[in-house]
Amino acid sequence: MSSNKYAIVVAGGSGSRMQSQLPKQFIELGGLPILFHTLLRFKQADESIQLILVLPKAHQAYWQSLCEKHSDIAQRVPHWLVDGGQTRFQSSQNGLSRIEGDGLVSIHDGVRPFVEVAVIQNSYQTAQALGSAVVSVPSKDSVRVNGVAVDRSTVRLIQTPQTFQVSILKKAFETEELSTFTDDASVVEAAGFPIHLIDGSYENIKITTPEDLLFANMLLEKYRD
Numbered sequence: 019m020s021s022n023k024y025a026i027v028v029a030g031g032s033g034s035r036m037q038s039q040l041p042k043q044f045i046e047l048g049g050l051p052i053l054f055h056t057l058l059r060f061k062q063a064d065e066s067i068q069l070i071l072v073l074p075k076a077h078q079a080y081w082q083s084l085c086e087k088h089s090d091i092a093q094r095v096p097h098w099l100v101d102g103g104q105t106r107f108q109s110s111q112n113g114l115s116r117i118e119g120d121g122l123v124s125i126h127d128g129v130r131p132f133v134e135v136a137v138i139q140n141s142y143q144t145a146q147a148l149g150s151a152v153v154s155v156p157s158k159d160s161v162r163v164n165g166v167a168v169d170r171s172t173v174r175l176i177q178t179p180q181t182f183q184v185s186i187l188k189k190a191f192e193t194e195e196l197s198t199f200t201d202d203a204s205v206v207e208a209a210g211f212p213i214h215l216i217d218g219s220y221e222n223i224k225i226t227t228p229e230d231l232l233f234a235n236m237l238l239e240k241y242r243d
């Protein structure tokens with residue numbers, strides 16, 4: 019298998035649940051837009067990772083202006099810019115179309131800036147060995163499906179990164195989109211490939227609603243030196 023490593027950072031959504039004027043991926047944490055924090059984590063994990071950033075066309079000029087404003091950081095995270103799609107599935111697909119040849123590709127939500135470097139590294143190592151690696155955590159709450167209690171120990175909450183052999187992910191994305199495709203692992207599984215779960219962490223939050231920003235700022239404080 020080729021040793022090329024890619025990361026597709028999807029930030030093509032509209033962030034409607036955040037109810038903020040500024041698209042949520044551009045909101046600043048500690049003076050730096052969220053997206054830069056996320057991109058930096060991948061370069062910290064492995065400098066050889068080639069970054070592909072998926073952004074709506076309408077946000078790209080603003081992103082370029084942020085790259086100029088934060089040029090010292092921007093030069094540490096060189097990336098290809100790809101147009102966002104109508105859905106997350108289409109955004110992943112657009113990012114994937116930028117990759118030629120085989121290797122490993124991680125797909126990660128642009129709004130999960132607290133992913134640990136060790137988790138990213140483990141995801142590439144596991145995908146290298148097994149074809150896929152999907153980050154997950156146990157549920158801390160009790161769980162009911164359609165009102166019926168289920169054994170919580172059987173439940174895993176799924177995060178990103180989700181890392182795959184490029185050829186597997188490309189084959190999986192040849193399909194028509196289904197409403198059940200809420201992440202990339204569900205696309206890969208529907209194509210008949212096995213999914214291997216690896217441990218994530220509760221700090222790897224997806225910044226989705228306003229209260230997530232409160233927690234994000236607390237996390238930032240925790241790691242400030």
Ligand SMILES: Nc1ccn([C@@H]2O[C@H](COP(=O)(O)OP(=O)(O)OP(=O)(O)O)[C@@H](O)[C@H]2O)c(=O)n1
Pocket residue numbers: 028029030031032033034035036072102103104105106107109110127128129224225226
């Ligand atoms: N068409 C889309 C929809 C989502 N995403 C990305 O997928 C990640 C997870 O999605 P979510 O947090 O739901 O973001 P939004 O779709 O932007 O938010 P909302 O559902 O609140 O509108 C985000 O980084 C988002 O930008 C994307 O790249 N393209």
Ligand SMILES: C[C@](O)(CO)[C@H](O)COP(=O)(O)O
Pocket residue numbers: 106127176177178200201202224226
């Ligand atoms: C991909 C994901 O972050 C895994 O938990 C999640 O499925 C994205 O869901 P969203 O509704 O698009 O935020």
